[in-house]
Amino acid sequence: xxxxxxxxxxxxxxxxxxxxxxxxxxxxxxxxxxLVRDIEPEYKIAQETxxxxxxxxxxxxxxxxxxxxxxxxxxxxxxxxxxxxxxxxTGLLNTEIEIACEKLPESVTEYITIRPSSVESIAKIxxx
Numbered sequence: 001x002x003x004x005x006x007x008x009x010x011x012x013x014x015x016x017x018x019x020x021x022x023x024x025x026x027x028x029x030x031x032x033x034x035l036v037r038d039i040e041p042e043y044k045i046a047q048e049t050x051x052x053x054x055x056x057x058x059x060x061x062x063x064x065x066x067x068x069x070x071x072x073x074x075x076x077x078x079x080x081x082x083x084x085x086x087x088x089x090t091g092l093l094n095t096e097i098e099i100a101c102e103k104l105p106e107s108v109t110e111y112i113t114i115r116p117s118s119v120e121s122i123a124k125i126x127x128x
Contacts, residue, residue: 002103006046007093008121009039015114015122019104022111031104035125038101046092053088057081103127 058075059067067076
């Protein structure tokens, strides 16, 4: 079993994707595939929950549609809702998830490069 925070799941998605695409020995590839299979549903639920929170607290335009920032890419959180949004988002990110899978062996690190900001999170899925 692996215990991760939702924050960790969001933080390691890119690295897990790299691992999933890397060529490696069959046994190691199988373990990576199982881990991806077990983490993916949790990631989807967390993404949906995060999207609902943003929708719940975002500003609305004159038509009642979610308002976007100046770049047109990000939803704006209403100033009166920022504190509540931050509280609920922090709660989501700090939610612990139990993944029914074994940790990957340390040898998996030979097959990807990783951002320094992801080292702590990805170390939780590697038996080091």
